[in-house]
Amino acid sequence: MNDRSMTLHGLVEKWLAPYLAAPARVVRLAREEAGSHRCVRVEISRTSRNLSMLFFRHDDGSWQVYPPQKARPSINAQ
Template sequence: MVVARQSKESEMGSGEKCLRTLVGKWFGPSAVVTIRVMEFSRTRTDRRRYVRIGAVLADGGLTIVFFRHDDGSWNVFPAKANVPAMRTYPLAA
């Protein structure tokens, strides 16, 4: 019996794989471009992690901000804020 091991990418959540894979997807596999972490911190409003990645290109610079979601995935859009919700139900007559 052969058991397949899960890759680290699938362990990180159901969203876009690990940050390294996502950066490679957005910036491309070109070895000519130098990619750097420009900033990493937490958002002021809900303290979620984000990373700003930059690359210096021949025609200028490119910066992309990646946000960490609750499921462990990284995305280029921020996670939805957890807002308390209330519902009303009709009373039984």
């Protein structure tokens, strides 16, 4: 399930298109205290402006550009 398109490296290349003169760098790493969700901010400096984007780690191990959904309470009937 975890193919190249869902890795952090693949997403950074897809969305920010880094190259040798303007490499991508991780500027912030955050972890949710209660769970295993992580958030990474990646930045690239261009001559015209800085580009940055947030990437979120999901429960299946994939990285996405949207945050994972929080677990909601549910009722199970037996």
